[in-house]
Amino acid sequence: MIVCVCNRVSDRDINRLVSEGVSSFEELQLATGAATCCGRCESCARDTFEQAQHLHGRIHAQLHLDTVHPLPAPSIPLVPVVARPGHHEVAEASLATA
Ligand code: FES
Numbered sequence: 001m002i003v004c005v006c007n008r009v010s011d012r013d014i015n016r017l018v019s020e021g022v023s024s025f026e027e028l029q030l031a032t033g034a035a036t037c038c039g040r041c042e043s044c045a046r047d048t049f050e051q052a053q054h055l056h057g058r059i060h061a062q063l064h065l066d067t068v069h070p071l072p073a074p075s076i077p078l079v080p081v082v083a084r085p086g087h088h089e090v091a092e093a094s095l096a097t098a
Contacts, residue, residue, distance in 0.1 A: 003045050006037035011048050018052035025049055 001011045009032045022028050028049055029035060035042035 003048050004032070004034040004037075004041040006041070007033035009034040009041075009045070011052075014045070014048045015052045015055070018049065018056050023053075 003009050003011055003014065013032060014028065014034070017028060017031055022031060025046055028045070034045045
């Protein structure tokens with residue numbers, strides 16, 4: 001879907017740039033020119049950008065959880081988490097310092 005007609009920016013362009021590290025709407029504007037001409041696309045461009053951030057944030061969080069290594073001397077038993085497509089695991093822990 002074309003998001004910005006003036007600059008021919010698509011939702012795929014926005015998703016790709018977010019996956020490559022674009023982290024603010026202003027960076028996206030610099031990279032693509034989206035919402036810098038007539039401005040009619042700004043709301044849609046911002047929504048698409050935010051959706052891409054959520055999507056890629058979830059993917060990065062999931063990748064991080066998949067690569068967490070157990071602590072050397074855990075005080076509680078660690079239960080392996082198997083990520084399945086469509087399922088999200090939320091892990092929370094606190095570390096006590098001496
Ligand atoms: S449609 Fe995006 S600036 Fe005009």
